[in-house]
Amino acid sequence: MARLTRTSRPERFPVNIDPTLLDDLEWRGLIAHSTDLDALRAALSEGSVRFYVGFDPTAPSLHMGNLVQILTARRLQQAGHTPYALVGGATGMIGDPKESGERTLNSLDTVKDWVERVRRQIEPFLSFEGDNAATMVNNYDWTASLSTIDFLRDIGKHFPVNRxxxxxxxxxxxxxxxxxxxxxxxxxxxxDFLNLYRDHGVTLQFGGSDQWGNLTGGVELIRRSDGGKAHAFATPLVTKADGTKYGKTEGGALWLDPEMMSPYAFYQFWLNVEDEKVGELLRIFTFLSRAEIEEIEAQHAEKPFLRAGQRALAEQVTTLVHGAEETERIKAASAALFGGGDLATLSPTTLGAALREAGSTTVDGDAEWPTVVDLLVAAGLAKSKGEARRTVSEGGAYVNNVRVDDPDQVPTQDDLIGGSWLVLRRGKKNFAGVEVR
Known part of the structure; x- marks a missing residue:
């Protein structure tokens, strides 16, 4: 379509509305800013509100920050409201301004591919059936054919440059x-907000607090252009205890795509969050009830060394993103790597991901294989051969969870797990992998 035009509003379907939704969002710390909280509360109590949240495909995967928005959309749908998940095939061609500098523009084909990847990541979190079924939209559909003149006349005239x-x-x-x-x-x-307001009756948009200017811009455009009333709220930026941003690891962003970040590494991230952030993250990233979270917090406060909060967080979030079966495989791998299970039962994929995350070294399978002492040094479990020999003599060295008595022992092909891996362990807590190629 060339011009944005008003259309009739779709019929609203009766659904069961949860009147406690906004109270729950506030308790979970999910509302950092709001246009008018009282008006939003009234709207959410009157019937099913059509809302949207957008995701720009500026990378081939969504990340931890996007997960906050996906799960918030799921909360609203579970409370009876109707989601429109927007994947920005048009806005993804540009990218929202960031403080660090100008973005690199991606090609149309790249963005199209990423749109499909992002769409597939969002779909499992929402229901596309029922009276408040979710709808997936792409803003490229109404932006690509819009002329520059129409854009400037219909949209640009409503935006004061000083603002x-x-x-x-x-x-x-x-x-x-x-x-x-x-x-x-x-x-x-x-x-986008104006188009969804006109064509689908969408009256609420939310996003991250860094999007607040964009969110209020849409609300104001609807008021200026159509004299309409719309709502917006922003979720807070999730930060570490020292105030720096979460979502970054040594390997990059905390990606949701298992090919970009292994489920094992994803699980380990949540398992290792700071004690003081556990309660906050349980509220934001899990669907545990208030009573359940407060019970976990009490257990964690009493015995933080047991890491009950981190374990609950890691299990809940990994299950949401990667599924219950994958989470169980990860837990089994963690137990086995520390001597609490059978390494041979682990899948090569899960084992390899765990060992690469912990640290690993490689051995040329066609060359002469090194001794256990050499491997302990190469894998970083000992600083020198002398230290490695002492570890063996003191009974603290293990290959595949079997204690090593001979420092000159050389592993063989029969020792390989999954055809290519050896698991080295020093003591109870330090392990590393050796990949034989």
């Missing part, structure tokens, strides 16, 4: 420079 310049991310970029492409991103996202 656009007042946005924090824009102000931070003015000295270094910001392109008109990124500067105009807020117009595109606001146009």
């Amino acid at each position: 656009m310049l007042a946005r924090d991310v824009v102000k931070s970029r003015l000295d270094a420079g910001i392109s008109y492409t990124e500067f105009s991103y807020v117009l595109l996202q606001s146009m």
Whole structure:
């Protein structure tokens, strides 16, 4: 379509509305900003509200920050409201301005591929059946054919430049420079809200707190253009105890795609969060009830060394993202690697992911194989051959959970697990992998 036009509103279906939704979102710490909390509370209590949340395909996978929005959408749908999940085939061609500098623009084919990847990641979290069935939309469908003149006349005229310049991310970029492409991103996202408001009766948008300017831009556009009333709220940025951003590991972002971050590494991330963040993360990232979370917090406060909070968090979030079966495989791998299970029963994929995460070294299978002492040093479990020999003599060295008595022992092909792995362990807590190629 070339111009954005008003259409009749779709019929609203009767569904069971949970009147405690907003109270639960507030208790979970999921509302950092809101346009009008009392008005939003009234709207959410009157009937099924059609809402949308957007995801720009600026990478081949979603990450931890996106997961906050996906799970929030799921909470709203479970409370009786109707989701529209927007994958930004158009906005993903540009990317929201970021403080660090101009984004690299991706090709149309790349963005199309990422749109499909992101869409497949979102789908399992929402229900596409029932009276409040979810709808997946792509803003490329209504943006690609829109002419520049129509865009400037119908959308641009409603955006005062002084307000656009007042946005924090824009102000931070003015000295270094910001392109008109990124500067105009807020117009595109606001146009999405207007289009969904007109064509689908969507009256609520939410997103991360870094999107607040874009969210309010859409609310204001609906008011200025159509005289309509819409709502918006923003979830907080999830940070570490020291205030720095979560979602980054040594290997990059905390990706949801198992090919970009193994489920084992994903599980380990949650298992190792700081004690003081456990309660907050349980509220944001799990569907455990208030009573269940408070009980876990009490157990964690009494005996933090048992890490009950981290274990519950890791199990719950990994199950949501990767499924119950994969989570059980990860737990079995963790137990086996520390001597509490049979290594031979682990899948090569799970074992390999766990050992690469812990640290591993490689051996040329066609060359002469090194001794256990050499392997302990190569894998970083001992600083020197002398230290490795002492570890063996003190009974603290293991290959595949079997104690090693001879420092000159050389593993054989028969020792390989899954055809290519040896598991070295020093003491009870330190292990590493050896991959024989």
